[in-house]
Amino acid sequence: MGVIPNSLKFVKQHIKKRLDQESFHPELIGILTNPFYFARRGLSKNIERLSSEIQGKVLDVGCGTQPYRQFFSQCKYHGLELDTPENRSSKVADSFYDGKVLPFAENSFDSLIVNQVLEHIFEPDRFLDEAHRVLKPGGHLLLTVPFLWDEHEQPFDYARYSSFGIVYLLEKHQYSIIESHKSVCGIQAIVQIWNAYLYKVTFRNSRLWNLIVALLLMAPGNILGILLSWILPQNSDIYLDNIILAKAEQKTHLSHENAAET
Structure with a gap:
């Protein structure tokens, strides 16, 4: 009698696991089920491509649920999150911090990952100085930040960065750019x-409902986007995310903002 219920439970768990995987690393199934197919696929593929440049002791600032940790199995990984009650319950972090001072000594890490975080930081100059402080000279920074995206996680949404703006900001804080890439x-x-808009206006606290809506409304958009990208000319001036690989230069001085505080 227990065989069928157990089998159904196994199938349900397998489907949930596969959908969770398709959420951040969408492949064929994600075309049908993931409202953020293009954005998430672009991030996943680019982070995986550059993961070999990230070595040693790694700090992932704003790690969330650590969806890309699998790409850094060669590293000693440490996930850091902003210390809020919500993050304490929903994120998967090794430690939490106040959002201002990174709780580590100077030159603590060989590499830093800052994925879709900088747009939420209201003092980017201070943050980049802090990141440089804990990063060893010559250490690599893998940073992704949106150029085109809706306002989200309100009120903690500060900025969008053009490809020129983010490069300028990083060079200003003693990072040399190894690669700057536009994603999607x-x-x-x-x-x-368009799909992100549909998701926001139809979202309910029901996984089944959201899946049905994705199949009916977002999947056609994903398919159309794939087909039209083969037909229409590319325009790299319209894009979703900046993918940056940078190197920390030798420390020479603090920015004037931080210097005034010391």
Whole structure:
């Protein structure tokens, strides 16, 4: 009598696990089920591509649920999150901090990961100085930040960065750019923003409902975006995210903001 219920439970768990995987690393199934297919696929593929540049002791600032940790199995990984009651219950972090001072000594890490975090930081100059402080000279910074995206996690949403703006900001804080890449360009970026709109206006606290809506409303958009990207000319001026690999230069001085505080 217990065989069928156990089998159904196994199937349900397998489906949930697969959908969770498709959430941040979408492949074929994600075309049908993931409202953020283009954005998440672009991030996943680019982070995986650059993961070999991240070595040694690694700090992932704003690690969330650590969806990309699998790409850094060669590293000694430490996830850090902002210390809030919500983050304490929903995030998967090794430690928490006040959002101002990184709780580590100077030159503590060989590499830093800052994924979709900088847009939420209201004092980016101070943050980048702090990141540089805990990063060893010559250490690598892997940073992603949106250029085109809706306002989210309100009121903790500060900025969007163009490819020129983020490079300027990093160089200002003693990082040299190894690679600057635009993720999800042209018609796919436009389709992704449309799907993000549909997701926001239809979202309910029901996984089944959201899946049905994705199948009915977002999947056609994903398919159309893929097809049109083969037909229409590319336009890299319209894109979702900046993907940056940078190197910390030798420390020479603090920015004037931090210097005034010491």
